[in-house]
Amino acid sequence: MNLVEKIFAKHAGKKSVVPGEIIMAECDVIMGNDLSTSLSIDIFRENGFKKVLYPDKLAIVMSHFVPAKDIMTAKLCQKVRDWVKQHKIKNYIEAGKGGIEHVVLPDEGFIKPCDLIVGGDSHSVTYGAFGAAGIGIGSTDLVFAWVTGKLWFKVPPVIKIIYKGKKARWVYAKDMILLALRELTSSGALYKGIEFDGEAVAGLDIAGRTTLANMTAELGAKCGIIKADQKTIDHLNKTRLKGTKFDMSSADSDAKYEKIVEFDLTKIEPQIAQPYSPDNVCDVSDLKRVKVNQVYIGSCTNGRVEDLRIAAQLLKGKKVHSDVRMIVTPASQNAYLSAINEGLVQIFIEAGAAVSTPTCGACLGGFMGIVGPKEVCVSTTNRNYPGRMGDREALVYLANPAVAAASAITGRITHPEEINVPVTV
Amino acid sequence: MSKTIKGKIWKFKDNINTDVIIPGRYCHLTDLNELAKHCMEDDDPDFAKKVSSGDILLAGDNFGCGSSRELAPITLKAAGLSCVIAKSFARIFYRNSINIGFPIVECTQAYDDASVGDTFEIDFKSGTVTNTTKKKNYKIVPFPDFIEQIVKSGGLLKCKDLLSQ
Ligand code: SF4
Numbered sequence: 001m002n003l004v005e006k007i008f009a010k011h012a013g014k015k016s017v018v019p020g021e022i023i024m025a026e027c028d029v030i031m032g033n034d035l036s037t038s039l040s041i042d043i044f045r046e047n048g049f050k051k052v053l054y055p056d057k058l059a060i061v062m063s064h065f066v067p068a069k070d071i072m073t074a075k076l077c078q079k080v081r082d083w084v085k086q087h088k089i090k091n092y093i094e095a096g097k098g099g100i101e102h103v104v105l106p107d108e109g110f111i112k113p114c115d116l117i118v119g120g121d122s123h124s125v126t127y128g129a130f131g132a133a134g135i136g137i138g139s140t141d142l143v144f145a146w147v148t149g150k151l152w153f154k155v156p157p158v159i160k161i162i163y164k165g166k167k168a169r170w171v172y173a174k175d176m177i178l179l180a181l182r183e184l185t186s187s188g189a190l191y192k193g194i195e196f197d198g199e200a201v202a203g204l205d206i207a208g209r210t211t212l213a214n215m216t217a218e219l220g221a222k223c224g225i226i227k228a229d230q231k232t233i234d235h236l237n238k239t240r241l242k243g244t245k246f247d248m249s250s251a252d253s254d255a256k257y258e259k260i261v262e263f264d265l266t267k268i269e270p271q272i273a274q275p276y277s278p279d280n281v282c283d284v285s286d287l288k289r290v291k292v293n294q295v296y297i298g299s300c301t302n303g304r305v306e307d308l309r310i311a312a313q314l315l316k317g318k319k320v321h322s323d324v325r326m327i328v329t330p331a332s333q334n335a336y337l338s339a340i341n342e343g344l345v346q347i348f349i350e351a352g353a354a355v356s357t358p359t360c361g362a363c364l365g366g367f368m369g370i371v372g373p374k375e376v377c378v379s380t381t382n383r384n385y386p387g388r389m390g391d392r393e394a395l396v397y398l399a400n401p402a403v404a405a406a407s408a409i410t411g412r413i414t415h416p417e418e419i420n421v422p423v424t425v
Numbered sequence: 426m427s428k429t430i431k432g433k434i435w436k437f438k439d440n441i442n443t444d445v446i447i448p449g450r451y452c453h454l455t456d457l458n459e460l461a462k463h464c465m466e467d468d469d470p471d472f473a474k475k476v477s478s479g480d481i482l483l484a485g486d487n488f489g490c491g492s493s494r495e496l497a498p499i500t501l502k503a504a505g506l507s508c509v510i511a512k513s514f515a516r517i518f519y520r521n522s523i524n525i526g527f528p529i530v531e532c533t534q535a536y537d538d539a540s541v542g543d544t545f546e547i548d549f550k551s552g553t554v555t556n557t558t559k560k561k562n563y564k565i566v567p568f569p570d571f572i573e574q575i576v577k578s579g580g581l582l583k584c585k586d587l588l589s590q
Contacts, residue, residue, distance in 0.1 A: 024590055120493060136493045136517055137520065138521035139495040147588065187439075191516050220490060364449035383444065385442045385467075385491060392470075
């Protein structure tokens with residue numbers, strides 16, 4: 001069996017499963033954010049449910065509209081808070097104590113290799129970075145999992161994506177996943193699982209792995225998994241999971257895949273997704289003189305401290321271009337605090353960037369960085385559909401944090417090599 | 426789900442995502458009439474005014490990709506649409522629609538010949554879609570039995586068998 005099949009079999013209490021088979025599986029963690037949980041609470045009540053079966057399996061992270069942007073969202077968050085109290089949900093992570101769920105849960109020790117995690121958010125696939133099957137679901141499915149602890153799944157066929165070769169300077173995990181989107185398109189992994197492999201994947205740090213797994217959602221995938229290794233264990237040992245014996249299963253040597261796709265990274269340069277789709281990808285240097293109005297660094301894709309370090313490296317001692325507003329939104333309180341302690345926030349502020357509290361905010365066109373008609377935004381987020389970050393005519397380009405920072409300095413979409421940054425070893 | 430649905434079609438392209446169906450900026454709304462006003466707004470700002478109750482949405486591949494928001498099928502239903510026919514659906518949208526009992530039909534051939542305003546008839550019993558304007562019949566890709574069971578119950582949380590499994 002491949003790893004996806006193994007995880008499904010384990011949670012369905014079966015020896016083996018095959019693609020296409022429909023199973024009922026036990027969930028290890030049932031995640032919701034303010035938005036999906038709010039709707040689930042309505043559905044839970046409308047259907048007359050009274051009790052959550054395993055309250056301790058629930059993790060509710062306030063991320064999308066926190067701190068509340070207006071009275072409507074304040075009420076939405078209030079509803080969630082009251083319900084959480086009523087049902088004694090202990091894993092409730094309030095604004096100021098966490099950040100974006102896909103960064104907070106793995107960093108707080110909620111995710112283990114070979115777990116099955118369902119999440120009321122499409123980017124729940126991010127948990128794949130830790131060898132788990134993270135699966136995005138809607139609010140009715142979330143309620144089903146609340147009241148039964150289980151959910152039905154169709155075992156998906158799996159695509160294996162292998163990355164080989166050494167990346168050039170300024171090429172990151174974001175470029176690896178944008179390259180996959182460029183080749184496979186937005187429906188390239190529709191109804192399918194993905195397993196990543198290859199030395200370039202093993203070589204990624206935890207932050208890079210989360211970026212890679214995160215945007216398998218944009219490929220249409222059900223889950224996108226990187227098998228756990230020593231780096232995963234080291235990361236998890238820094239959390240409350242310290243000392244846990246993890247399930248380190250990996251795919252069998254005769255595992256079946258629907259197809260195997262290989263990418264050679266030696267020749268690629270930073271990639272960028274042009275409006276209005278994450279698969280509308282080209283090389284950064286193919287874009288000539290695209291003037292930029294806003295640069296956004298943040299989100300569950302590229303808002304970890306590792307991403308902020310990359311941006312700060314370019315911005316150190318430089319200024320954000322006079323025509324650009326730059327917004328830096330660390331994805332979690334931990335990332336924010338590290339950025340303060342390491343002097344990154346100072347670099348951003350001295351360069352003329354706005355640094356905000358962790359939130360999904362502008363990523364989903366909520367608040368704190370909405371883009372106006374025909375304005376160009378270079379963003380480290382994961383989606384650039386019409387209207388995603390604001391006006392339907394706003395033009396959002398998706399890139400890695402180095403491209404975003406370089407573009408903030410020059411005021412046009414820029415390859416980071418144009419900025420003079422000394423090589424450090 | 427009723428056995429037949431008949432209505433006028435609206436045609437949209439491939440990869441229509443949930444941000445277009447109901448933008449994130451409205452996702453805190455709970456009033457169905459308010460949500461309906463913004464249906465498909467970022468693709469066609471006048472769509473909500475033009476659509477009539479019972480109309481059918483016809484789309485290409487990967488309809489409903491993007492966010493997991495269940496408000497996407499909820500909004501389409503609230504706007505009066507009776508069904509979405511697409512070449513293929515994104516997986517979360519597919520589950521969400523089945524779960525709330527909103528009719529969706531996978532049909533790979535109907536798209537290319539159809540023009541906006543054509544009348545379509547969907548017969549779930551015989552598994553056919555008919556473009557009555559162009560007088561053409563197409564086969565529906567049938568649901569697996571398991572999903573058919575959810576559809577017949579009227580949604581996931583009405584499916585007693587599954588809840589007690
Ligand atoms: S940061 Fe953006 S993509 Fe990630 S969970 Fe928040 S809204 Fe979704």
